[in-house]
Amino acid sequence: MNFNLKPIHADAIPEALEKAERYRLLNEPAQAESICLDVLSVDPHHQQALIIMLLAITDQFGEGASARRAKDILPRLEREYDRAYYAGIISERLGHAEVRAGRHGSSYSAYELLNDAMKHYEEAERVRPPNNDDSILRWNTCARFLTRHSDLKPRPQETHQEVLGE
DSSP: OOOOOOOOOGGGHHHHHHHHHHHHHTTOHHHHHHHHHHHHHHOTTOHHHHHHHHHHHHHTTTTTOOHHHHHTTGGGOOSHHHHHHHHHHHHHHHHHHHHHHOOTTHHHHHHHHHHHHHHHHHHHHHTOOTTOOHHHHHHHHHHHHHHHOTTOOOOOOOOOOOOOOO
16 A cells, blocks of 8 residues: 655754654664655755664664665765765674674674774774764774674685596
């Protein structure tokens, strides 16, 4: 069944985004994402709405949310810093979702994802705004997590030996 969604007023955007943040804090990321979609239907380039929606999607990793949906938002972010920083957030949260899943091989995937996050944070650090150390704080968090979880390791390199026929 399809419904015609009701548009919100442009003047209501600031209050709507406050509600979206509140729903994220209440661990209701689907509600936050829905609000952001309403804001973006009025202002498709609204940076705060894009960021809150990306974060709301990552809040749902491990519960069926697609990493692709979060990654699709990255090119819509205007600042190079935001694209790098939030790419790091996506990888970091995917890594933590892998750890929680505990599937066979997830320790390797989690390690790779957290390392990928650290690379994005280093990129963000290079272009960060003055007095903004968020990327450093996130990099340190990943480093400490990997140090505490020694079971997270790089994937072993497979060795292939050719069998030579006579």
